[in-house]
Amino acid sequence: MKRCFLLVGLPLLATALIGAGNLPRRGGAYHYTLGPSDPPSLDPVHITDTVSHAVVSELFDGLVAFDHTLKIRPAIARRWVISTDGRTYTFELRPDVKFHNGRTVTADDFRFSFEHLLNPETRSERTWILEKLLGARKFMAGKATSVRGIHVRGPHTLELTLERPFVPFLALLAYPAASVVPREAVKRWGRQFSSHPIGTGPFRFREWHHDDRVVVEANRDYFQGSPYLDQIVFRVIPDAMTRFQEFKAGNLDHTDIPTGLFRVIQNDPSLSSMLAARSSMGINAIQFNLEKSPFRGNRRLRQAFNYAVDKTAIAQVILEGRVLPARSVLPPGLLGHDPKLHGYPHDKEKARRLLAEAGYEGGRGLPAVTLYYNTGLVNRKIAEFVQGTLRDIGVMIALRELDWPAYLNLLDRGEAQLFRLGWLADYPDPENFLTVLFHSRNVGSKGNLSRYANPRVDALLDRADESLDTSERARLYHEAEKIILADAPWIFLHYYSTDVLIQPWVKGLREQISAMDSAPTLGMVRMRTVWLDK
Amino acid sequence: MSPVSERRASRPYTVEFLRRWSRRPAITLGSIILLLFTVAALLSPLLSPYDPYQIPEGLAAVSLLSPRPGHWFGTDLLGRDLLSRILSGARVSLLVGVVVELVVTPIGVAIGLFAGYFGGRIDSVLMRITDAVMAFPGLVLAIALTAVLERSGLLSVIVVLAAVRWTTVARIVRGQVLSLREAEYITAISALGAGKGRIIFRHLLPNCLAVILVAMSFGVASNILSEAGLSFLGLGVQPPTVSWGSLLAEGIVYLTVKPWLCIFPGLAITCAVLGFHVLGDGLRDILDPRLRS
Numbered sequence: 001m002k003r004c005f006l007l008v009g010l011p012l013l014a015t016a017l018i019g020a021g022n023l024p025r026r027g028g029a030y031h032y033t034l035g036p037s038d039p040p041s042l043d044p045v046h047i048t049d050t051v052s053h054a055v056v057s058e059l060f061d062g063l064v065a066f067d068h069t070l071k072i073r074p075a076i077a078r079r080w081v082i083s084t085d086g087r088t089y090t091f092e093l094r095p096d097v098k099f100h101n102g103r104t105v106t107a108d109d110f111r112f113s114f115e116h117l118l119n120p121e122t123r124s125e126r127t128w129i130l131e132k133l134l135g136a137r138k139f140m141a142g143k144a145t146s147v148r149g150i151h152v153r154g155p156h157t158l159e160l161t162l163e164r165p166f167v168p169f170l171a172l173l174a175y176p177a178a179s180v181v182p183r184e185a186v187k188r189w190g191r192q193f194s195s196h197p198i199g200t201g202p203f204r205f206r207e208w209h210h211d212d213r214v215v216v217e218a219n220r221d222y223f224q225g226s227p228y229l230d231q232i233v234f235r236v237i238p239d240a241m242t243r244f245q246e247f248k249a250g251n252l253d254h255t256d257i258p259t260g261l262f263r264v265i266q267n268d269p270s271l272s273s274m275l276a277a278r279s280s281m282g283i284n285a286i287q288f289n290l291e292k293s294p295f296r297g298n299r300r301l302r303q304a305f306n307y308a309v310d311k312t313a314i315a316q317v318i319l320e321g322r323v324l325p326a327r328s329v330l331p332p333g334l335l336g337h338d339p340k341l342h343g344y345p346h347d348k349e350k351a352r353r354l355l356a357e358a359g360y361e362g363g364r365g366l367p368a369v370t371l372y373y374n375t376g377l378v379n380r381k382i383a384e385f386v387q388g389t390l391r392d393i394g395v396m397i398a399l400r401e402l403d404w405p406a407y408l409n410l411l412d413r414g415e416a417q418l419f420r421l422g423w424l425a426d427y428p429d430p431e432n433f434l435t436v437l438f439h440s441r442n443v444g445s446k447g448n449l450s451r452y453a454n455p456r457v458d459a460l461l462d463r464a465d466e467s468l469d470t471s472e473r474a475r476l477y478h479e480a481e482k483i484i485l486a487d488a489p490w491i492f493l494h495y496y497s498t499d500v501l502i503q504p505w506v507k508g509l510r511e512q513i514s515a516m517d518s519a520p521t522l523g524m525v526r527m528r529t530v531w532l533d534k
Numbered sequence: 535m536s537p538v539s540e541r542r543a544s545r546p547y548t549v550e551f552l553r554r555w556s557r558r559p560a561i562t563l564g565s566i567i568l569l570l571f572t573v574a575a576l577l578s579p580l581l582s583p584y585d586p587y588q589i590p591e592g593l594a595a596v597s598l599l600s601p602r603p604g605h606w607f608g609t610d611l612l613g614r615d616l617l618s619r620i621l622s623g624a625r626v627s628l629l630v631g632v633v634v635e636l637v638v639t640p641i642g643v644a645i646g647l648f649a650g651y652f653g654g655r656i657d658s659v660l661m662r663i664t665d666a667v668m669a670f671p672g673l674v675l676a677i678a679l680t681a682v683l684e685r686s687g688l689l690s691v692i693v694v695l696a697a698v699r700w701t702t703v704a705r706i707v708r709g710q711v712l713s714l715r716e717a718e719y720i721t722a723i724s725a726l727g728a729g730k731g732r733i734i735f736r737h738l739l740p741n742c743l744a745v746i747l748v749a750m751s752f753g754v755a756s757n758i759l760s761e762a763g764l765s766f767l768g769l770g771v772q773p774p775t776v777s778w779g780s781l782l783a784e785g786i787v788y789l790t791v792k793p794w795l796c797i798f799p800g801l802a803i804t805c806a807v808l809g810f811h812v813l814g815d816g817l818r819d820i821l822d823p824r825l826r827s
Contacts, residue, residue, distance in 0.1 A: 241787070260611075260787040313593040318611065375768060377787060384773045385612055388589035399773050 024507065028532040029231045031253045033246075033520050036238045038211045043194040044179040045117045045124040053176055053523035055214050055234055059100075060179035060199030063091050063110065063158070064170055066524060068512045070428040072170045076105060076180060076200065076223075077158075086165030086468045087134075093156040097223045099182045100204040107158040111150050112183045115139070118147060126177035132169065134161045165466055167473065171427035202227045202528040211236055228508075228531035243520065247501055253532070254502045254509065256520035259377050262320040262499065274501045279324065281331050281425035281515045282496035283433075286371065286386060287450040288489055292417045294360075294367050302488040304354035306344035308393050309386055313346075315494045318381045322499055326492040329433055329481050333515050335470070336430040336477040343485065343492050351393050363394030370398045372419040374407040379420055382493065412445040421449060424496065425516050430477040435461045438484050452489040498522075505534040554820040561816025567809035575624040582618035587774045589613060598792055607798045610784060616795065619776050620802050626777040627806065630691055630761040631754040637696045639750055642703025643742070647734055649704070650711025661708070664701045672698045673763050680769040691770050695760050699753060706749050710742045744821035751814030755807040762803050778803045 032054070039052040044060050047053055063077040074080075077091040097105040114133070117124050118140050130136055135148030149161040162169060172178065185198045197205045202224070203216035214234040220226045237243045240258040247255040257265060257275075265271045286309075288295040288302050295302055311325035327343035330336050352362075360366040371386060373379040383399050390397055397418070402410065410416050426432050436442055439461050440453035457480045464476035485492075500519045502510055508530040509522075517524045555561060574581060583604075589612045590596050596613035599605050607616035649660040667675070679694045714720060720737060728737075758778075764770040765779030766786075773780070778799045785795030 258787060261791065264791050310593070317593050317597045317613075377784075380773060381611055385589060387774060388587065388612065391587075401768065401772060 024228050024529075024531040025533060026228050026531070027230050028534070029233055030229050030506075030527065030530065030532065031251060032232050032234045032527075033243050033252050033255055034214075034234050034236050035243070035256065035520050036236070036240075038236050039214065039234075041194045042197045042205070042208070042214070043191075044176045044181065044197075044199075045122055045126060046194065047176050048125045050518050050521040050523045054521040054525075055216070056176045056179070056197070056199075057201070057523060058203040058216055058232065058527055059197050059201040059205055060176060060181070061097070061201055062175070062178045062180065063093075063173050065526075066171070066174050066514065066516070068514045068524070070514055070516060070524075072174060075174075080170075086167070087162045089160045089162075089169070090153070091158045091160070093158060094223060095156050097200050098221060099185075099200055100198045100219060101182060101185065103182060103184075105180055105200055106155045107152045108155075109180050109183065110158050111152050112186075113180045114150055114178070115147055116181065116186060117177055124177065126175065129172045129175050129177050132162050132164075132166050132172075134163050136163075165468055167468060167470075168427050168429035168431055171429060174427070202526070203232060206231070222528065224528065227528040229527060232527055244501075247503070250503070252503075253506050254500050254520065254522070257499050257501060260320070262322055265501070271501065274504060275499065276502050276510045276513055277322065277497060277499040278513060279332060279515065280496045280498045280517060281334055281428060282422055282518075283326050283329065283331055284382075284420070284422035284493045284496065285326070285490040286382075286418060286420050286493065288491075289414060289417050289419070289449075289451060290453070290489055291414060291451045294369070295417065298358050299487060300354045300358035301360065302491075303344065304351045304358055304393070305390065305395075306488050306491050307347045307351035307354065308389055308395070309344075309491055309493075310346035310389060311343075311493055314382055314385060318378060318385060319494065322497045323494045324497075326494050329437070329484055329490075329492065330430055330477070331425075331495040334425070334428060334430055334433070336474045336481065338478055338481075341482070341485065344488070348393060355393055355395070360395075363396065366395060368398065369395070369418055370400050370416075372400050372402060372407065372410065372416040374420070375401055375403045382420065386491070411449050414444065414449075414451060419449075422496065423447075424518065428516065430473070430481075431461075431465050434477055434480055434484070435465055438480070438489070450489040452484070452487070454483060454487060457483050505532050507531050507533050551820065555816075558816050558819060560812050561820070564809050564812030564814075564816060567805055568813060571624060571628060571806050571809065574621055575628045578618075578621035578625055582615070582621050584615035584618045586614060586618040586622040586776065598788070598795075600792070601794055608792070608794045610781075610795060616781075616798055619781060620778070620798055623776045623778045623781055623799065624802065624806075626688065626771055626775060627758050627761055627779070627803070630688070630695065630777070631757040631806075631810075634692055634695045634699055634757045635750050635753045637692065638700040638753070639703055639746065641696075642700040643707050643739070643746060645700070645704040646707025646709075647711055647738060647742070650708040651715060651730070651734055651738060653712075653715075657708075660704070664704050667698065668701045668705075670698075673760060676760060676764055677767065677769060680764065688771050688775065691761055691764055694764070695757055698760075699757065702753065702756075703746070703749055706745055707742050710745050711738050714738055714741055744817075747821065748814050748818045751810050751817055755810035755814070758803065758806055758810070778806075 034051045034054060037051050039055055040049060041047060041052055042056055044056055047056055061075045063075060064072050065075040067073045076093055076097050078094045080089055080091045082089050093107055099105060114130055116122055118127055118130055118136055120140055120142065127140060133147055133149035135144055138144040139147045151159040153159050179199060182198055186193050189196045202219055202222040204219045206215045206217050208214045215231060217231040218227045218229060237246065240256065243252065243255045244258050246252045265275055290296055315323050315325045328338060328341040371383055373383045380401060387397055387399055411419055423433065423437060436447035438448060438452050438457055440458050442448040443451050443453065460476050460480040464473045467473045498513060498517045498519050509525060512525045513522060514524045593613050596609055597611055599609040601608045605615050607620065609615055645660050649657040675698050676694045679697055680690060683690045720733060723733060723737060761770055761777060762779030762782060765777045766783040770779055771777050781799035782796055785799060788795045
């Protein structure tokens with residue numbers, strides 16, 4: 001009897017262990033969805049969107065990378081030293097990193113890649129990532145043949161020098177645009193490099209059927225270890241409902257959640273166990289154009305609008321409780337975020353009073369105002385809601401919907417009076433919110449579309465951006481944020497969230513979703529450590 | 535034979551028309567449906583139990599209610615009464631349907647009459663233009679035109695649909711004129727020295743009225759559907775104005791969980807379209823002399 005028990009018991013025990021997910025399993029294809037759009041490019045220097053990011057980050061590496069807590073971790077750089085003045089970064093590269101074509105990566109490849117990014121002929125949209133390097137602007141203007149701040153100290157030692165200290169610089173280097181690319185392939189393909197991407201990443205490019213799929217396969221020689229998956233199929237599926245149905249049929253390993261189904265999924269026992277939801281570093285807002293009447297120079301009017309709009313109702317009803325109503329500019333999780341700020345809680349009486357003090361009692365005399373928004377069900381509902389609630393305090397506004405390219409064009413030209421626009425972190429630092437969005441030097445398409453200009457805020461931001469002391473930076477940003485909040489250049493609506501459904505057999509994905517991811521692209525997630533238990 | 539040539543019949547034409555009307559229950563049904571819709575649309579501010587645009591306080595408690603006493607069709611995401619919104623949408627949908635037809639009928643009739651009567655080069659040119667417009671799928675052309683107009687709203691919907699729709703009327707009238715032109719009574723009045731204008735407006739046009747009326751009835755139905763299609767795609771009326779198509783578009787995301795948000799606007803579209811079709815069919819039956827017993 002004992003013998004028999006043992007014979008049966010051992011395999012059972014082994015099955016139980018594997019079943020519990022202790023041993024990652026190799027093999028299989030991961031069915032990924034990029035959402036509705038084809039990647040605009042797979043060339044790292046031309047990537048500005050989350051869709052391309054998701055694919056490219058599996059094909060390429062830079063000096064450093066983000067981990068899922070958004071801390072910087074080594075990638076091709078094994079270690080680095082930052083000089084005491086905060087301007088010089090010396091990176092020691094791993095000697096064992098190879099491009100997909102077999103050639104070993106050296107420090108000179110980084111010099112080439114960075115100069116390629118900054119070269120005006122490349123026409124990269126992401127030059128700002130390296131603009132802070134010493135001599136970068138001169139090089140971009142064609143007044144220098146090389147960038148002074150890039151120095152190759154040895155085959156595997158790279159030194160980067162900045163014009164002036166900038167604490168989030170390492171975060172910029174974690175961007176796909178700062179990836180290393182092989183000079184021979186870039187020279188050979190030119191603009192076509194996007195269709196023949198060669199990097200050092202854990203996956204290598206296999207094929208791209210436009211508007212349908214991108215297929216990448218495992219790079220078994222990857223310097224941090226081979227991925228578990230054999231390949232990833234990135235599928236383009238225009239309709240959210242179709243993606244959801246494909247997920248339910250088991251044809252997608254994760255997907256986003258169609259508008260209107262979040263509560264249903266939460267209440268469904270089997271679907272809710274597949275739900276991964278988390279807050280993300282972003283804020284949605286309706287922005288006033290501070291150079292246009294009637295909002296120019298009328299803070300009380302802007303505050304009245306802010307008090308009139310019930311952000312909790314937007315978060316709870318329109319966004320189905322996925323998100324938190326905004327009470328500040330900086331979202332939770334970001335340096336300087338202060339949970340004690342209370343923003344503009346819904347208060348109709350206060351709104352009416354401020355409207356009267358602004359010179360438009362009961363909305364009388366207020367010139368015509370149009371609220372612009374880009375196509376999208378949630379955007380439209382928010383616009384209708386804002387229109388409806390402003391009507392309650394006597395303010396009549398018109399709505400106008402435009403599709404994304406036309407919309408951005410209109411905003412860049414500064415022609416919209418009132419418009420919806422959100423902001424997602426490019427890197428987890430308050431500079432990326434406050435300076436980009438509210439510094440007067442960035443008025444216009446650089447980010448400050450509400451055209452906010454306040455010398456006190458500018459001065460605080462300048463000091464904070466250059467400071468090396470984290471607690472001082474937090475204090476300065478916080479001070480600037482309080483002034484911005486009081487000036488009410490936006491109606492602060494809600495912070496963003498990332499919500500996906502993940503199949504039960506997918507392991508190692510859920511815990512990697514970070515505050516800078518968006519659904520369904522999950523661009524920050526690294527697929528190397530993901531495996532399929534089926 | 536044609537209705538006009540039967541003026542000598544024992545009863546006046548209108549009496550004959552009404553007698554035939556009363557013998558066809560389908561046409562009565564169609565008329566009743568349309569009458570109801572018209573009354574609902576005209577009196578929607580009085581009939582609506584709620585303000586169709588008012589977003590109630592305490593939104594969370596009234597959002598997406600299922601149909602129940604007080605909210606017979608339920609409420610939408612922003613807590614607005616769906617019945618009131620459908621009544622309000624009826625105004626837009628019917629208005630677009632009828633106005634477009636009123637705009638295109640004179641244009642289409644004129645083109646059809648001239649092309650059919652004069653034939654030859656005039657006919658070729660006019661009909662090739664018509665063919666060119668008809669060669670595009672109507673909705674696709676409408677979408678393209680909306681993009682060109684760079685704005686969407688009630689007026690642009692009417693313009694766009696009219697630009698697509700006139701071809702049908704022109705074709706039908708031309709076909710009718712082509713056959714009438716060869717009729718003996720036309721040859722006869724022509725021989726008696728009647729001028730072109732007299733022949734076209736006194737003889738051809740009245741004889742085309744039957745087909746024009748039928749075409750208009752089907753046309754209104756088709757316009758209601760096209761408007762719904764455009765609004766469904768977000769190219770129609772802009773919020774807060776509602777039409778049945780935009781209500782349908784709002785409801786579609788909830789199709790599997792809150793189906794009433796689609797069912798009621800969908801039913802409204804179906805009933806109105808059915809009403810105009812039944813009316814059109816009935817009109818054809820009683821107006822077409824060849825179908826007379």
